[in-house]
Amino acid sequence: MKTTRRQFLFAAGLMPLVGSTRAANRRVVVVGGGWGGLSAARHLRALAPDLEVVLIDRQPAFVSFALSNRWLVDAAAQGPERHDYATLAARWGYRFLQAEVSSIDRSAGIVIAGNERLSYDWLVIAPGIRENYAAWQLEDPAMIAELRRRHGGAMVNGADLPALKQRLASFKGGDLLMSIPPAPYRCPPAPYERAMLIAWWLKTRKIPGKLIIVDPNPIMPAFRSILLDRFKDQVTYFDHAKIHQIDPARQTVSTEIDDIHFDAALLCPPQQAADLIWQAGLIRNEEGGRPSGWAAQGAIDFRSSADERVFIIGDSSGMVSPAFGLYPKTGHVANRMGLAVAQQIATQATGREFPPLLPESVCHVLSNVEPDEQTLIETSYRQRGDGFLLQQVKQTRNPNPGGEDIVWAEAMYRDFLRP
Numbered sequence: 001m002k003t004t005r006r007q008f009l010f011a012a013g014l015m016p017l018v019g020s021t022r023a024a025n026r027r028v029v030v031v032g033g034g035w036g037g038l039s040a041a042r043h044l045r046a047l048a049p050d051l052e053v054v055l056i057d058r059q060p061a062f063v064s065f066a067l068s069n070r071w072l073v074d075a076a077a078q079g080p081e082r083h084d085y086a087t088l089a090a091r092w093g094y095r096f097l098q099a100e101v102s103s104i105d106r107s108a109g110i111v112i113a114g115n116e117r118l119s120y121d122w123l124v125i126a127p128g129i130r131e132n133y134a135a136w137q138l139e140d141p142a143m144i145a146e147l148r149r150r151h152g153g154a155m156v157n158g159a160d161l162p163a164l165k166q167r168l169a170s171f172k173g174g175d176l177l178m179s180i181p182p183a184p185y186r187c188p189p190a191p192y193e194r195a196m197l198i199a200w201w202l203k204t205r206k207i208p209g210k211l212i213i214v215d216p217n218p219i220m221p222a223f224r225s226i227l228l229d230r231f232k233d234q235v236t237y238f239d240h241a242k243i244h245q246i247d248p249a250r251q252t253v254s255t256e257i258d259d260i261h262f263d264a265a266l267l268c269p270p271q272q273a274a275d276l277i278w279q280a281g282l283i284r285n286e287e288g289g290r291p292s293g294w295a296a297q298g299a300i301d302f303r304s305s306a307d308e309r310v311f312i313i314g315d316s317s318g319m320v321s322p323a324f325g326l327y328p329k330t331g332h333v334a335n336r337m338g339l340a341v342a343q344q345i346a347t348q349a350t351g352r353e354f355p356p357l358l359p360e361s362v363c364h365v366l367s368n369v370e371p372d373e374q375t376l377i378e379t380s381y382r383q384r385g386d387g388f389l390l391q392q393v394k395q396t397r398n399p400n401p402g403g404e405d406i407v408w409a410e411a412m413y414r415d416f417l418r419p
């Protein structure tokens, strides 16, 4: 195998090792500046001010997915929240490094980020998700990049949303295919909300197009009647339909039942934990040794089962309970995980104790338009006496929404974005 220049320099010890600059000489490196990483970094600085905190992300800015679906098709709607990391770092007192983390050497306690090797005392990894095009028999990185550019569903990176909005604006008719990833995937109601808004937009703008939804899951009940009845002229819905192949040249996906052609698409392949979790050897294996696709970490402390200095939070995280599987992959859960991990590191660093904290999630989903209606999905957790984790999901229909989604987003953003 060919050795890259970086691997050579690293092996030879020629890349600079950046040590902690704080008096206590203890450093937390946080990889990934999404909902999870930003929360961990901000709370760490508040709870353990003597620790140096370095946040690393390949992007220059955080772009939130929350409330983005309506904006994709409605010029009057509020656009996605965007914050430069440099500004956030100055606001909360952590250091930001814009770099690609190419690898983590856990035995040496070092993160390789761009040209820097950063040592750490604790490592918080929150790199989000990757899309598994290999499940659709597509392996060539150049072809995948081109497919994502022309037909990507913008589920991985909020910075891709403006390009998707432009693609939708230039859609003048024909078959618009939208695939939904098999569960678990990030923000379970988001694809259905998006589909409903696209159908509404096709109808109200009189665009001669059809939205073809290919869904391997059972349809979310809150959307059944609106997608299948109210927008029946705009929507063709294939349920329990699993895509097993895509032909980018012919613009066709193959399911067990049929081949489906598209003129334009929002392709959302199966999701997995981001590359870095695989590189760092932190994926959980199923019984029998097959990789589960998601990380192995504690259900409540989010500590890696392979390395006690490492925490994994946010959408990369895997199985937490035989009763319900994984936590829902929402920004709200990722944010609470960031706080929980910051508290644990602060306890280790300062001796200060905190009450136990379990995740929670609140989701205001637009489940009808004109008249607007929302469905509130509240997910909470409790631990039984024997430690077994239980999940409760409550859905409440709100036929007269009054901006509850915006109030929720503001409260969340005040925690890790706003001054």
Ligand SMILES: Cc1cc2nc3c(=O)[nH]c(=O)nc-3n(C[C@H](O)[C@H](O)[C@H](O)COP(=O)(O)OP(=O)(O)OC[C@H]3O[C@@H](n4cnc5c(N)ncnc54)[C@H](O)[C@@H]3O)c2cc1C
Pocket: 031, 032, 033, 034, 035, 036, 037, 056, 057, 058, 059, 064, 065, 066, 067, 068, 069, 099, 100, 101, 102, 126, 127, 128, 129, 154, 155, 156, 186, 187, 190, 274, 276, 313, 314, 315, 316, 329, 330, 331, 332, 333, 334, 362, 363, 364
């Ligand atoms: C359309 C849509 C709507 C949604 N709406 C809501 C909502 O209303 N409410 C809600 O709670 N959730 C919502 N979500 C879900 C929410 O966005 C995710 O759950 C959340 O982003 C997960 O946070 P995270 O920190 O795990 O990952 P991310 O937010 O994806 O952050 C990961 C970060 O890691 C960085 N990164 C990854 N690998 C590397 C590397 N090797 N080197 C450097 N940087 C790296 C990435 O650049 C990225 O910034 C929505 C999602 C979608 C797609």
